[in-house]
Amino acid sequence: MIKLTLIFFFILPLLSQDKYTKLRNDMVKFQIEDRGVKDKKVLDAMRAVLRHELVPASHISQAYNDHPVPIGYGQTISQPYIVALMSELAAIKPGMKALEIGTGSGYQAAVLAEIIDSVYTIEIIKELGLSAADKLKKLGYTKVQVKIADGYYGWKEAAPFDVIIVTAAAEHIPPPLIEQLKEGGKMVIPVGHPFQVQNLMLVEKKEGKIKTKNILPVRFVPFKQGKE
């Protein structure tokens, strides 16, 4: 009986954890590194965040797959590669302050929080915001500040930010967000349909001038799970 209890409570979760660790390592290797993301901090963060804890229970089996996963309310958790690429483009370094517009599942915020201490995230859909805040807290990301509000106005009290990541495609960029971007700061925005590999736009503020750069993610290596 004791043996059974031990197996049930300790060994099975460990096995399952092992499974997810392997999936995560494979994800980083084949979906992210092989496609050219090199920033070690980002790669380590992607290895560390338990993505399967942040997707809805009904989609856990797809958490580490090479595609976005639905999280309800018409929203998705971005494809791992896009999260990594956005984080790399934002050039996040320890000591920086980041603002995320569109918390969604909380995954991008968790990745940022693995690298920096000051992460502010705003979600407009109350249910998503509450769920993400709760999950982030349980996963130990206690310093991530979650606010349920209109992202248009940014987070004035905490501004300016070194990095702003907008997680949903937008047809305009709210002027307050540009204003809250620090001189030399970077903003990253996806462009396109959430179910496709999206183009990313990098907005940089240099000497008061705003410039954008379009980045087309390219699949250099088709993802083949489990193959070296």
Add this chain to the structure above:
Amino acid sequence: MKRHGAVIFLVSVTLIAYQLALMRILSVVQFHHFAYMIISIALLGFGASGTFLYLIKNKFLNNFEASIFFSCVACSSAMILSVFVLHFIHFDPFLLIWDITKIWKLALFYLMIMLPFFFGALIICSFFIKYSEQINIIYFFNLTGSALGGVGVLGLLFYFEPYRLPEIIAGITFVASVISFSILKRKKLFLIPLVLNIIIIFLGWVLPFEIQTSEYKSLSKAMHLMDAKIVEEKFSPFGQLTTVASPILRYAPGLSLNYTGEIPVQNGLFSDGEWVGGIIQPDSVISTDFLQHTTSSLPYLLAERGTALVIGVGTGTEIWTALQNGNFNVDGVELNSQIKEIINVNFPKDKVEIIIGEGRGYLSQTKNSYDVIAIPILEGFSSSAAGIQSVFENYLLTVESLELMLSKMTDDGFLAISVWTNYPPRHSIKMFAALVESLEKSGIVNPSSHIAGIRSWSTATLVVKKTPFTAYDIENIRTFCEANTFDPIYYPTITDGEINKNNLLEEDLYYKSAIKILSPQRNKYFDEYNFNIEPPNDDRPYFSHFIKFKSLTYLREILGNESVAFMELGFFILLITLFQIMLISFILIIIPLIFLRKEKYPSSSKFATLIYFGSLGSGFLLIEIMLIQKFILFLAHPIYSVSVVITSLLLFSGIGSYYSKKFLNNINKKLQFILILIIIASAGYSILIPGMFNHLVHLPVIIKYLIAFLIIAPIAFLMGMPFPIGMSLLAQRFSNLIPWAWGINGYLSVVSAIAAPVLAMEFGFRVVIVAASILYLVALLISYKERFTF
């Protein structure tokens, strides 16, 4: 036969009405193309009924009256029960791309929607077998009923919300159930199903179930926004319009990143659940100048004052842009009168007039000349990215249409078109090419002096002029770009040092393409470019179709399968649908052949049946689609074209069928003569109609409708004959083949309905007509070879 005729007529009315109603419902709750796919598959119910009837023919015919009654009850009840079941299937086709385990939901969708068509077609087909000597009359009732159903449902859509229609249509089918009940001998036995039928319809009406709306539709997402509420809903055959208010809804396409002011809160307008645009309130136009910081401002900035024409008003953002940028009087042309009702209250009456009509129709009729003619940004932001529009004809953006616009401009006027920029670039490049070609066709020798374009981080605006751009114009463009951190795509005198400074691209393909398009290497460049950027024309009016088969491998390599599919989702869904239909049709056509082996029919008869009825089913549909396409321009909207063509084609085909009996004496030569006439007429129509329409387009709508009916009548009359004549001949010698022939005709009709747009997109409508003529020619050859003995 009278009561039987009434049953066939009513069932035919409801089958086509139910099909169109479902198309409308599924377009609202899902996406247009998935709706198209699902309905197309469901229509295989027609073919499946033939296969099924072939297999159980004797049992069905031995209890004919009872079988007809039960089929009517099943058809009517299935119309309600299908929607009931679908209500509980939460199904998002987008997710199938990632999670193939949900394919069973798609299969269940197909099955549920297929059932009413299956039972309905079973009724019609069984009449063909039972009363084979009167096939011409049965076909007459079938076609005229379909004609009424097609036009009737469009009428209903003005008065009822789409989700109400299944109950109404099921009610009409119930009348057929009652009539078939009245024919029965031992009525008591059948009273229970009849009562159950009416109870199901009653419950459907009292407790209507709606198919769940996809959570990925723009409207569903908007309703999750803070304090979002629906403030207005309107419906018509053009679509369901929904106005949503939320304190956080804002819309400013491609706004300059230098703009530091407020973007006003706007109500959002949605059509069939998809984003149309933001409705700006007049006071916010006064308090902010945000529209002056979009690329769409360029033509007004250059023209400064005068008269402007906006084609496709939408929510009116372009009109406000004109009013904010200068002293303009604006005419706006909008097809949907309900949109006018929603937005018109906001405009200053002395400055703005909204005209209800279609852009090209208005341009053909107006005697006005404009200082600015503008076509606002097409499609929503996300639907553009997803290539939703790729399979829709767009006659506004063809070279012929742009030529017409140029002819309505003042000498110093500007024609401006705004599009989303997307990567890899394609929309604005194709537009640039179309504008250059239209300038050339308008007699301008050196188009490079007459065109300019700018881009922001997400939009591009192209401007052309009949006279060359002046140094003053060019300086204005430079200053405007600099002030708003936009980049020039092209203007006369542009140099390499002026491009790609603010919105950086690895390679400025916009500029490079502009230079190539203006050079003698234009056609070579079209060939080399990885997307189809050749200017669309009236024969291939698919502006948003960009995929080239020869580039697919390369694009898949760099972007992955899913992303390539999303670049032109509409087209890929069409291909998948065609593949599915061909596969299912093939299987269902083959099954009866296995059983036919037992019966001693010569192989040549089976082959002749397959080819003859297949050719007719396919050829009929291709001509129908050609006529719909030709009449869109004349009647000014696809919905008018579809309703007029389908109604007149089916009605006059029905009359043709009725009279076909007279041809049964000395059949050989007469049928061959009819088939030859159809081939000549289809080719003649495709050549003569466009020219004829150019002279008649100015006439009042009612007269145009009458002309359309008169033009379609002769060919429709002829097209109604070969099928019943073929069936009658088949009945004389191989009556067991009738259900199989009916099935083949049904399958090939559906295959052709999907294949026609694919053919038109790749090769143009001329090829569709050639294909139709060849198919009728094949039927002709079969009739010669087999001498109508099958």
